[in-house]
Amino acid sequence: MADRTTSSITIGAGRSTVMTVIADFAAYPEWAGQVKSAQVLSNGEDGRPDRVRFVLDAGPISDEYTLAYTWHGDESVDWVIAEAGKMVSGLTGSYRLAETGAGTEVTYELAVDLKVPMIGMIKRKAEKVIIDTALKGLKKRVEAG
Secondary structure, eight states, rough: OOOEEEEEEEEOOOHHHHHHHHHHHHHHHHHHHTEEEEEEEEEEETSEEEEEEEEEEEETEEEEEEEEEEEEETTTEEEEEEOOOHHHHHHHHEEEEEEETTTTEHHEEEHEEEOOOOOOHHHHHHHHHHHHHHHHHHHHHHHHH
């Protein structure tokens, strides 16, 4: 997992409000475009989910996989693939939240590895679409209250 794709957006809310929406996996199908379902399998000592099973339908990439999460308060969350899917062999990412005068700057970083060969440029473009869709959906969800 060498190349990661990164993008940022500013959301008009505090870090804790943004992180609460990020941690509400059951609601992902309502705002995170390609996520068809997200089932929390277990929670960590902090009460936040630490293993989540996803069903993804992102056009050419449709799959089911499990991610393991590590939470760092309301500052960041990291994830890695815990159980690969049929197509997705590796997935690492993070949300980093920084307070700004206008709210919270959210930086989303993602690296996806697939079991099928894909040209790097196309893979990065797909990662960018996933990130941008997620950030816009997150902003809309948080700011709508």
